[in-house]
Amino acid sequence: MTPPHEPDPHDPWQPPPSGSHAVPAGEEPADEPALGTEVLQGTVIAALLTVAGLALGLLWLWLAPRVPLISDDTAVFLENSEGEQAIGADGTFVLLALAFGLVSAAAVFLLRRRGGIWPVAGLALGGLLGSLLAWGIGTWFGPTSDVVAHAKEVGKGVTFDAPLKLNAVGAAVLAWPVAAMVVHLGLTALFGPRDPEPEWEVPYGAGDAAAPFGPAPRPGPAAGGEGPGQA
Secondary structure, X not given: OOOOOOOOOOOOOOOXXXXXXXXXXXXXXXOOOOHHHHHHXXXXXXXXXXXXXXXXXXXXXXXXXXXXXXXXXXXXXXXXXXXXXXXXXXHHHHHHHHHHHHHHHHHHHHHHOOOOHHHHHHHHHHHHHHHHHHHHHHHHHOOOOOHHHHHHHHOOOOOEEOOOOOOOHHHHXXXXXXXXXXXXXXXXXXXXXXXXXXXXXXXXXXXXXXXXXXXOOOOOOOOOOOXXXXX
C-alpha cells in the first residue's frame, strides 16, 4: 500500500522528478560558442575581407583591359568604336570578385567548421566593403578621369587610355558578398556537423505505461499441480 502523501511509483502519468529531462541516449550537449564570441568573429572576418579589397583593386587595375581614346583637338573619340574593352573591365572585376568570395568563404568554413549568423554576416559585410574599396582603388590609381586635360596633354592623334570604371556597379560590388554567402552555405550543408539521430531513453515513470491498458494475465495452474475443476 502506498501512503496517501506519496505518489505511486508505478503511476505512468505522474510528472518526472524535478530537473530530469528526456535526452537522447549517449548524446552530450554541444559546446556552442557564446554570442559575444560569434559577434567578435564576424567583426574580425568583416575587417579582414575589407583589407583584402586592396588586393582585389590592384588585381583589377592590373588585369582590366583599357579603353583606347584619341583626340583631334576638337573632340575625343573611341579609337575602336566596336571594341569591348569597357565590358571587359566589368567582367574582369566580377570574375575576380567571385574568386575572392569563393576563397574567403572556404577559408572561414575551414577555420570554424560550423555555420552561424554572425560569421556569415561578416562575410557579406566584408565582401561588400572590400568590393567598394577595390572599385575606389581601381578608379583612383587608374587613368585620370579628366579626359579633356589628358587629351590636350598627349596631343592630337595620340592614343591614350580612358578612365577605368564600372558600368554595372550594382552587380559588380555584390558579386563578392553573394558568392561568399552561397559558397559558405553550401559547404556547411555538405560538410558541416550534423545532428545525430536521437535514441530516446525511456522517461521516468513510463516503464509501466502500457500496464493499465493491457489485458490482465489469466491465472494458470500452479507448477506441477492441477487446474480448477480437474480431478
